[in-house]
Amino acid sequence: MNKNTAEVVIIGGGIIGCATAYYLAKAGVTDVVVVERNYLSSGSTGRCGAGVRQQWGLKMNCLLAKESIRAFETLNEELDTGFDIEFKQKGYLMLAYNEKMVEQYKKNVALQQSLDIPVKLITPDEAKEIVPHLNTDGLLAATFCPTDGHINPFTATISYAEAAKRLGVRVMTYTEVTGIEVENNKVVAVNTSNGKIHTNKVFNASGGYSREVGAMAGVELPTHPERHQILVTEPVARLQDPMVISLQHGFYCQQTPHGSFVMGFGDPNELKEHVVTSSWNFMEEMAEKVLPVLPPLAELRVVRQWAGLYNMSPDAQPILGEMPNLQGFFNAVGFSGHGFMLAPVTGMLMAELMSGQEPHLDIKPLSIERFEKGELLREPSVV
């Protein structure tokens, strides 16, 4: 552990950092260190809703999500760590309450079907067959994709980390990055609370803290944190198969395999700071949003609420790739709330980039240069 050099230093022990470490090691790049300030999955990963869906409005997101889900399907066997990622593949049901949304969903479905994603536009009655306790008042249509689902974010992260360690990756938890040294526009070292690591490649996978980590290397990233809150109920017998999403109400609601319901909503007035405490009004507003749509959940007791950070980018799309003008500084940041579900493919792509291969998908549209060029991507289906 006292070795003070590494081929790649990964900043952040969330799912993106751990997945990338694994895919790097799998490709033969095993001289890798993951540096995590707290414990693995302690940041945005362990606080996320952990839904995984392919129902997106942008081709890029559909492709990234589809490949990630394919990887998640066989991840327990591939990583073989004894941990179960608890992939519940029972679909996502997305509800549409106005004509504009129906039109958007029709476009999304056409796009998704063209990419072989098994999604369908369905009627309110068909939606009720899938979720019998759904109140269909005011519902015009829905889309359903049976291969979307939900995963345990803790065991998924730990599985990647354990598999990476088995291949030789070093994981330093409770270790804070305090600085990044740059010489002649090249990364040369990372300073941590447990010593300096000489390296020519740094990977910023620090989620809600991406901007601060960028600043350590003199890089200005157009990302900012935004708090999102979630609650979980007591566990009950199996009631709801798919994740239910209403962009109209802005909520998502899933029953985990364990039996508890996990739900959250996007609040446009949320704090855009590094705050992960809960607000008193969240639980009440959550009840107001979810109960008209899923009335029997009124009987469930909320046992816990928590908060985490989305890392927002200007167009709610991730920023992937090596920093122009700073050789060896790589980012996978700004996932804007859908980083967890894209982690496997992100890990593969970043591992390809950092090991000098051509990425197997064209990720140039996700480069940071799109903001200067004004080539913003707009995803219409974000909670």
Added chain:
Amino acid sequence: MADKDVIICRCEDLTREEVRKLIEAGFTTIEEIKRVSRCGMGPCQGRTCHQLLVREIASITGQSAEEIAPAVARPPIKGVKLGTLLKEAESHE
């Protein structure tokens, strides 16, 4: 009583044997054990198991109980029905 017959977390049916295995595998803080095993995540929110878990960690790692960081306490203090929350929300509108 054998470790496999001693329950540490009643809500999640977690035995002393399972907890000790995790600690020995390197999950040596309450927050980490909670996340891999659900210990303390059930309806009682750790009110029973928390102290027991501290003792298990202390006995394996050699730390004193005071050195072991407690779990983050999260609201609500006790379970509240979503229906009750809705009524409360409607009452101050």
